[in-house]
Amino acid sequence: MSNALSVKNLNVSYLGNVALTNVSFQVDEGALVGIIGPNGAGKSTLIKAMMGLIPSETGKVEILGKPIRKIRKKIAYVPQRNDIDWDFPIHVIDAVMIGTYPHLGLFKRPKKQEREWAYQCLERVGMQDYSKRQIGELSGGQQQRVFLARALAQNADIFFLDEPFVGVDVSSENTIMQILKELQKEGKTTLVVHHDLSKANVYFDELILLNKELIAKGEVTDVLEVNTIQKAYGNPLAFMKNEIGVKQA
Numbered sequence: 001m002s003n004a005l006s007v008k009n010l011n012v013s014y015l016g017n018v019a020l021t022n023v024s025f026q027v028d029e030g031a032l033v034g035i036i037g038p039n040g041a042g043k044s045t046l047i048k049a050m051m052g053l054i055p056s057e058t059g060k061v062e063i064l065g066k067p068i069r070k071i072r073k074k075i076a077y078v079p080q081r082n083d084i085d086w087d088f089p090i091h092v093i094d095a096v097m098i099g100t101y102p103h104l105g106l107f108k109r110p111k112k113q114e115r116e117w118a119y120q121c122l123e124r125v126g127m128q129d130y131s132k133r134q135i136g137e138l139s140g141g142q143q144q145r146v147f148l149a150r151a152l153a154q155n156a157d158i159f160f161l162d163e164p165f166v167g168v169d170v171s172s173e174n175t176i177m178q179i180l181k182e183l184q185k186e187g188k189t190t191l192v193v194h195h196d197l198s199k200a201n202v203y204f205d206e207l208i209l210l211n212k213e214l215i216a217k218g219e220v221t222d223v224l225e226v227n228t229i230q231k232a233y234g235n236p237l238a239f240m241k242n243e244i245g246v247k248q249a
């Protein structure tokens with residue numbers, strides 16, 4: 001299996017406050033990986049830095065063997081809910097069409113073909129009946145499905161999703177998860193920031209546990225281990241070990 005993502009010695013600070021320190025890891029092609037860790041652990045920062053959306057002090061990120069600037073089109077990103085302006089006046093179908101833009105040439109406007117493709121992507125997430133709505137009118141789950149459709153429209157090889165299940169109903173969560181599993185079968189690589197440890201073992205093959213530094217990375221059962229969880233979250237979580245399937249030390 002080849003390498004989809006390689007991160008080496010990534011250091012990121014915001015105005016002198018360290019957010020990520022010396023983070024290094026690799027992800028195989030076709031992996032479905034959860035990024036977990038407490039609030040403020042740097043999970044969103046990691047995704048943004050990997051995508052080159054924020055500057056890093058040091059570090060080398062390679063995606064499918066290439067530096068980010070050469071492979072940007074191949075990466076789809078679903079930002080965290082509160083990074084999106086939901087009042088922005090845009091119809092659902094147009095929001096999805098944005099996903100097709102990276103593949104259009106300079107000055108070329110999307111045409112019928114792109115619109116049809118965007119519609120198919122909406123169908124895949126079960127939102128085809130909402131194509132003419134404004135995104136602000138939708139429920140949280142519907143909005144998140146539209147953003148997944150936009151990512152699908154991009155025909156990417158790597159997907160980064162930041163907390164896609166926050167503010168989302170159970171049925172949308174299931175739909176999104178099912179599509180992520182399908183993408184995996186198609187050989188796509190997906191990293192999902194996720195804070196709910198209870199579902200981590202059902203959703204993901206591997207976990208990256210972060211708290212400014214990389215605490216652990218590997219198979220879910222190895223990462224959800226009392227020592228590593230305590231290292232990331234501190235003691236209070238230990239009492240939950242049976243509910244979330246954390247292995248006893």
Ligand code: ADP
Pocket residue numbers: 014015019037038039040041042043044045046
């Ligand atoms: P997580 O996604 O794990 O909750 P973040 O990556 O959002 O964590 O944030 C990591 C740390 O960096 C936090 O302490 C946060 O307050 C800080 N931070 C995040 N974004 C900014 C920003 N734009 N400016 C300054 N500090 C930031």
Ligand code: MG
Pocket residue numbers: 043044045080162
């Ligand atoms: Mg975050």
